[in-house]
Amino acid sequence: MSRALQENPKPQRLMELLDEATKESAAVKSLHELRELKSRFLGKKGELSRLLASLKDLQPEAKKDFGAKLNETRRALENLFQVAESRLESEALEKQLRESDLDASAPGVFFPPAQPHPIREVMEEAISILERAGLQAIYGPEVEFEDYCFDRLNFQKDHAARDMQATFFVKSAGDRSLILRTHTSPVQVRALLKLAKAEKRLPIRIQAPGRVYRVDDDATHAPMFHQIEGLVVDTQSGMPELRATLDYFFRKFFGEKTKIRFRPSYFPFTEPSAEVDASCVFCQGLGCKVCKQSGWLELAGAGLVHPNVFQACGWNPEEVQGWAFGMGIERLAMLKLKIPDLRSFFENRLSFLRGRVR
Numbered sequence: 001m002s003r004a005l006q007e008n009p010k011p012q013r014l015m016e017l018l019d020e021a022t023k024e025s026a027a028v029k030s031l032h033e034l035r036e037l038k039s040r041f042l043g044k045k046g047e048l049s050r051l052l053a054s055l056k057d058l059q060p061e062a063k064k065d066f067g068a069k070l071n072e073t074r075r076a077l078e079n080l081f082q083v084a085e086s087r088l089e090s091e092a093l094e095k096q097l098r099e100s101d102l103d104a105s106a107p108g109v110f111f112p113p114a115q116p117h118p119i120r121e122v123m124e125e126a127i128s129i130l131e132r133a134g135l136q137a138i139y140g141p142e143v144e145f146e147d148y149c150f151d152r153l154n155f156q157k158d159h160a161a162r163d164m165q166a167t168f169f170v171k172s173a174g175d176r177s178l179i180l181r182t183h184t185s186p187v188q189v190r191a192l193l194k195l196a197k198a199e200k201r202l203p204i205r206i207q208a209p210g211r212v213y214r215v216d217d218d219a220t221h222a223p224m225f226h227q228i229e230g231l232v233v234d235t236q237s238g239m240p241e242l243r244a245t246l247d248y249f250f251r252k253f254f255g256e257k258t259k260i261r262f263r264p265s266y267f268p269f270t271e272p273s274a275e276v277d278a279s280c281v282f283c284q285g286l287g288c289k290v291c292k293q294s295g296w297l298e299l300a301g302a303g304l305v306h307p308n309v310f311q312a313c314g315w316n317p318e319e320v321q322g323w324a325f326g327m328g329i330e331r332l333a334m335l336k337l338k339i340p341d342l343r344s345f346f347e348n349r350l351s352f353l354r355g356r357v358r
Helices: 003-007 010-027 031-042 047-057 060-099 118-132 185-195 239-254 307-312 329-337 342-346 350-356
Strands: 143-145 169-171 178-180 204-213 224-234 260-267 270-279 296-305 321-328
Touching (some): 010 031, 010 047, 010 060, 031 047, 031 060, 047 060, 118 239, 118 329, 224 329, 239 260, 239 270, 239 321, 239 329, 270 321, 296 329, 329 342
Antiparallel strands (some): 204 224, 224 321, 270 296, 296 321
16 A cells, blocks of 8 residues: 555545445435435535545545545445345335235236227238238328318319318318318329429329328218228329229238129219229128128229329329229228227227227
């Protein structure tokens, strides 16, 4: 030991501090007493802090040795107080259990692990099938501009869908009014507008899943529900590819024996347009009360993208072709899970949710 340390009693004081703390920490009876003890030894005005302040009075060699011993003592004291704190917490818990009416030996209550909601499961399955068909999932805002939801999709100014009884208006401001989107087609509009001036634009192969809102509420309709739509645009892309994609989707979703058919229809944003029917999942197309003895169930709308939609989104309809489709997730879920009332999905009844989750 250096001469400076021999002349200085501080290292011996560190050992005394550790001994004192060991004895006193073993005797404390409460966390309050322990906090006061820690403050006396390790606080800003504690003994260890005063010894640390005295380092400036030591010679360099003694300062180095004593500083190392200070740090070692601090760690020892912290460990000592941590052990005391754990002891006091255990004693407090034992006392609480002894004095409480709680029977610690009784079996616990079982809470089943959380599982996905049926709608979420069906949505994820639909997204996965369409991804395997080459359609990338993209998303957009649920509060949307009116022109993205209607004008750019070839809806006329007096179209019934714009009426207050069908659409939730958030803020009226002419053509740029904000609404709760009535379908996920605005996601496709946003994609077309974004890619209209891109260097590598084609092909576009996307799907748009998400929540939509309409003023409607009964056993087969809800003011909030889910849709999934698809859009494909290329230099050549027509009805045969559309039919093949939907045929693949419904066979994978309902089973390989499922068949589809197209019926002529009308939508503002497609021309020609078609209603898409799938063979009844309940009777396999033989006829039953669900399909009204027809053997078919209406499940989607589809068609070729209208030239007016391309023009409104910055594309030349003479240079590109495209097709689109849309379907309701709740409708698919009701058929797949055999649920007669759509409202069951939103009532949050645990008996229903636990019984229906696959």
